[in-house]
Amino acid sequence: MRTAVVRIDVDPTRILTPARRAAGLRALRADAMPGPCADPGAELRFQVATDDPAVAVRDLVDACARAFGTVPVPGAVTFVSRGTDDDVHGVLAGFGLTGKVCRALDDAGFDIVTVTLREDDLVRIPESRVLTALEAALNAEVRLLLR
Known part of the structure; x- marks a missing residue:
């Protein structure tokens, strides 16, 4: 599961x-929604663990509409x-791809991530x-292998 930062x-x-x-x-906090991680004014940012960001956005927009009585706009x-x-x-x-991931360390101990994709x-x-x-x-060296 990834952590999305959703802006509303x-x-x-x-x-x-x-x-x-x-x-x-x-009201958002009382609604058991994750509290915004930043409030720079009208745009709130939420960190949400999710496998489906579209659902997270929809749920947060709905919760914000209830809490603020406005028509929130997702960012x-x-x-x-x-x-x-x-x-x-x-x-x-995000690219509509799937692949296999393997990890190894190089001689200096740095992570090398090999991702196998269909050609x-x-x-x-x-x-x-x-x-x-x-x-x-990943902030790591990545090697792509095609099969």
């Missing part, structure tokens, strides 16, 4: 007073990466794009 603009029309925003935050969804195999599979899923899957997505996304998510 709870006050797109900018009508909430500070007191109403504070009441909405209290960008990003992911916290811890360099795990779940992160590999999440990046691959046919890379017809529609450049190999370099997948490799770059995996390296960025």
Whole structure:
């Protein structure tokens, strides 16, 4: 399971007073929703463990609508990466791919992640794009093998 950072603009029309925003935050917590990890104004950011970010966004938008009495607008969804195999599979899923993950250490003790993909899957997505996304998510050397 990956950790998504979901952004929700709870006050797109900018009508909430500070007191109403504070009441909405209290209502969110009472609704057993994960508290926002940041409140830079009208946009809240939530960290949510999820296998389905679309469902998480829908649930958070619904909860924010109830809590604030507004029509919240979802923003960008990003992911916290811890360099795990779940992160590999999440990046691959973002491209509509599946693959096998193997890990090894190089002579200096650094992680090398080998990801095996079907060669046919890379017809529609450049190999370099997948490799770059995996390296960025894992902060490790990634090698792609095609079968």
